[in-house]
Amino acid sequence: MAPPPAPSLDTIFAALADPTRRAILTMLLEDDMAVTDVAQPFQQSLAAISKHLQTLAEAGLISREKRGRVIWCKLEPDAMRAATVWMQGFGQFEPLDLDAFERFLESELSEGSEG
Amino acid sequence: MAPPPAPSLDTIFAALADPTRRAILTMLLEDDMAVTDVAQPFQQSLAAISKHLQTLAEAGLISREKRGRVIWCKLEPDAMRAATVWMQGFGQFEPLDLDAFERFLESELSEGSEG
DNA sequence: CGCATATTCAACCATCCGGTTGACAATCCG
DNA sequence: CGGATTGTCAACCGGATGGTTGAATATGCG
Structure with a gap:
């Protein structure tokens, strides 16, 4: 399923x-x-x-x-992870490479949903 | 003021x-x-x-x-702190790992240099 | 000045949202 | 069985939300 x-x-x-x-x-x-x-x-x-x-x-x-x-x-606190990760993209990073950051988020999220 | x-x-x-x-x-x-x-x-x-x-x-x-x-x-990314703090009261998830992000960038770079 | 640009204001509209109440479904129990 | 308990469904209501358009405001410029 x-x-x-x-x-x-x-x-x-x-x-x-x-x-x-x-x-x-x-x-x-x-x-x-x-x-x-x-x-x-x-x-x-x-x-x-x-x-x-x-x-x-x-x-x-x-x-x-x-x-x-x-x-x-x-x-189900894991569901908050996506939101937390998204928000932590602000404030803690220098504005390095936004595209890379977004790909990173996706990879993080897919990891999370496979657990 | x-x-x-x-x-x-x-x-x-x-x-x-x-x-x-x-x-x-x-x-x-x-x-x-x-x-x-x-x-x-x-x-x-x-x-x-x-x-x-x-x-x-x-x-x-x-x-x-x-x-x-x-x-x-x-x-004004500081405004997100209140929300982040609230959410982190739930997930015991550790805050986003900058090292993980940098490793991700490196892995991306090596992938990209092969394509 | 007078026109173009940048942005907001005001009115309006459809839809969503948070709440209510009353009926309904499912389950436990005497 | 029949009644009480648990929870959802359905219809409804008022107010918020996200969008539109057109007018208004403020600034810059020739």
């Missing part, structure tokens, strides 16, 4: 742009959680949180596994 | 979520540019690019300085 396509930077950054979703990711740093438990601290409907989780899953930032009637949400 | 308030992660990530804006940032890695020149490679109106630049400026990712009738756009 072909692996799912790596989510785009568009998708990842957009997912990270919402404070509720970032808070969810932070919560998941401690442990996997069921959807209901994720929703518990927020003053939002369960459906709203469910949609946020969907967004995070589409960005590859979490995975969801159904066990019984409970869906467990798990942080 | 009080410094401008640091843009929120919301603002920064949202600014980075658009491919046109990321492309602009990449262009600015090479050099400061006038608005018109930034717009040149894109199939969008100048006004659209102007709005993108506004968004990037509000996120602190670029600054704009008017000299004559030309507004020069300058990358």
Whole structure:
């Protein structure tokens, strides 16, 4: 089976742009959680949180596994790697060779997705 | 003078979520540019690019300085630090390895010299 | 001055986004 | 079975977003 396509930077950054979703990711740093438990601290409907989780899953930032009637949400921090790598292209490099830098990013990303 | 308030992660990530804006940032890695020149490679109106630049400026990712009738756009990579730091709280991934980049450049050079 | 250039402003439009509510599906349990 | 629990789906709503066009502003230049 072909692996799912790596989510785009568009998708990842957009997912990270919402404070509720970032808070969810932070919560998941401690442990996997069921959807209901994720929703518990927020003053939002369960459906709203469910949609946020969907967004995070589409960005590859979490995975969801159904066990019984409970869906467990798990942080997938590797998905942040693409974004981190992209951002680190700024600030830490002299503007040496942009084309080479972009090829380097691609090689880094393909390494990451093969792991 | 009080410094401008640091843009929120919301603002920064949202600014980075658009491919046109990321492309602009990449262009600015090479050099400061006038608005018109930034717009040149894109199939969008100048006004659209102007709005993108506004968004990037509000996120602190670029600054704009008017000299004559030309507004020069300058990358402000420090603005990405907040986002980078936040993300690195997740992946235990080590920051991008400059040595790896240099080895990549060398391997590319030797490949290229054979073609 | 008067025209060309550089950029933004303003109004408008279609679409997306984050949220709601209510119905539905699936699963556990008495 | 039947009821409670878990989670998603569908429709809807208001506001944000990304784009357009045309007018307005500011500067440079002959």
